Amino acid sequence: MADLPRSAAGDRSPWLIASIVSIATFMEVLDTTIANVALRHMAGGVGASQDESTWILTTYLVTNAIVLPVSGYLATALGRKRFYMGCVALFTLASLGCALSSNLPMLLVFRALQGIGGGGLAPVEQSILADTFPPERRAGAFALYGLTVVTAPAMGPALGGWITDNYSWHWIFLINLPFGALSIFLVSVFVKEPQAVRDDRKRFLVEGGGIDWVGFLLAALALGSLQVVLDRAVIDDGFWSPTVSWLTFACVFGFVALIPWERRQARPAVDVRLFGHRSFLAASLIMFLVAFTLFSTTQLLPQLTQELMGYDATTAGLTLAVGGIGTIFVMPIAGRITGLVQPRWVILAALLWSGGALLYATRIELGMSFWDVSTLRILQVVALPFLFVPITTAAYIGLPPDKTNDASALINLMRNLGASVGISVMNAAVVHGAQFHQNRLVESARDTNPLWAEQLRQTEQALRQAGVGAWEASQSALSQLAGQVQAQAQVLSYIDAFWLLGVAVLVLWPLVFLMRDLPKGAKPSGH
Known part of the structure; x- marks a missing residue:
């Protein structure tokens, strides 16, 4: 070489x-x-x-x-x-x-x-x-x-x-x-x-x-703020959080100021x-x-x-x-x-x-x-x-x-x-x-839906055959199907x-x- x-x-x-x-x-x-x-x-x-x-x-x-x-x-x-x-x-x-x-x-x-x-x-x-x-x-x-x-x-x-x-x-x-x-x-x-x-x-x-120093500080402001926003946005409820909002502003300002400064x-x-x-x-x-x-x-x-x-x-x-x-x-x-x-x-x-x-x-x-x-x-x-x-x-x-x-x-x-x-x-x-899919699935989880009603009936019946009391079987069946709805919503997401x-x-x-x-x-x- x-x-x-x-x-x-x-x-x-x-x-x-x-x-x-x-x-x-x-x-x-x-x-x-x-x-x-x-x-x-x-x-x-x-x-x-x-x-x-x-x-x-x-x-x-x-x-x-x-x-x-x-x-x-x-x-x-x-x-x-x-x-x-x-x-x-x-x-x-x-x-x-x-x-x-x-x-x-x-x-x-x-x-x-x-x-x-x-x-x-x-x-x-x-x-x-x-x-x-x-x-x-x-x-x-x-x-x-x-x-x-x-x-x-x-x-x-x-x-x-x-x-x-x-x-x-x-x-x-x-x-x-x-x-x-x-x-x-x-x-x-x-x-x-x-x-x-x-x-x-x-x-x-x-x-x-x-x-x-100016370029370094602007880069630190822009990238540091961006990283915190990316990591905290979901945890802190997005832009409803004052911290996320202010850091987003700092990130935008840093990038907007950085590019023309560094080009000169x-x-x-x-x-x-x-x-x-x-x-x-x-x-x-x-x-x-x-x-x-x-x-x-x-x-x-x-x-x-x-x-x-x-x-x-x-x-x-x-x-x-x-x-x-x-x-x-x-x-x-x-x-x-x-x-x-x-x-x-x-x-x-x-x-x-x-x-x-x-x-x-x-x-x-x-x-x-x-x-x-x-x-x-x-x-x-x-x-x-x-x-x-x-x-x-x-x-x-x-x-x-x-x-x-x-x-x-x-x-x-x-x-x-x-x-x-x-x-x-x-x-x-x-x-x-x-959240979106769960809301959609819950809309169909009603007694007026024959598929939902039949699934609920079968689950409750299976629990009662296993020796569970009538009231407990009804509540447990509903809880099980609710869990299945939630799991299915997550899979769809x-x-x-x-x-x-x-x-x-x-x-x-x-x-x-x-x-x-x-x-x-x-x-x-x-x-």
Whole structure:
């Protein structure tokens, strides 16, 4: 790789570097999904109420969202390798602090520090990969890296369920310690800070690269407020809540002020001008959509199986893990195909498959077996490698080589925003959908409806034959049928959610035609 002056591999194999930088992201993404499963146990351990417990997740997501868009800026200002190792160290030490927390305020402080450290990992890692591999070989590198991003969310719920069912919630954080220590050691020994990247930092400092405090604060205001609104809107009754209303105003103000300010800065904290590149814009929007569907369904399926099918946390997590295993085998194929076929065509085929799989998931019913649910998940995620790899590859086509840090930060921001928005929107859709369907079903649950009357009569008769008294049988039969109505309303709301996701994916596929072609065999510009 002598013709790649920005390569972090030096005289070592670039594949070794790709493997090393994947460790920390796997740790961070895995920890996030594990924490979701163990939330109830953590709340009990620190004496938090159910409402207060959501801040354990929200605090992490807020600080993570704030750091993500400015991580490229900070990597350039502080030095890419130095910034990356600092993020890994902070995340690891904060994990230890979380495990040792004895009360809610202490846990929230360390979760905030975890979010700061975790927010800088993925952007720097993808920047390193983009600089270490030429454009025509990036697909394979991102396929290797993508194993961490795609499989960790699938493994997290199963592992988290197993840990919380069999051990203490503290181990959810303690398992990060060996991963973090290993990552810091390997990065310090094997990852090189190339001279071209050092020159970027020197030029940044010589040109007066002071901190863009205004841009940083506006980004923090906009993204921090947005994350809190997304997490609290359903809990706090939406815009009827003064807190949600004021934070929504702060979010809108932050974004409205941020964009024109950053467009005028020579060294913006958030380089919004990158969205002027059509391939990057299209890749960012599709990445948002992919994360929207992946993370929302990652929450909906375990929620469905635990609430309505009686699964415990471990079994519910295993339905996702089965799909994750499938992606492990498919990911190398996706990297190979993306290296042979233009990314836009791979993305188009994968979007059509994903949309069809989500519409197929509308076949869900309460009597489904574990393998029926797992099959639905496999169909949903088997196309993810054919989305993640070409999207990440296409995002860098045509960008100046010194913009890989900023581009990586923004593409990961779009992924995280897609996940947060997807989870919030689809949870709200399920809650309101269940209320809508229950109202409709209750309208037909009247004695004047012969089907309802017959079902009520048969249930009451069965109870009386079992020895239940007449009055008790009448009340119990009515209660049982009311429970069935409520369960059916919830199932219908999940069906609606999958239908909406499928339609969204199928409607937005024309975005692929904004993407530029990947140069075949061309020397990477600027490398």
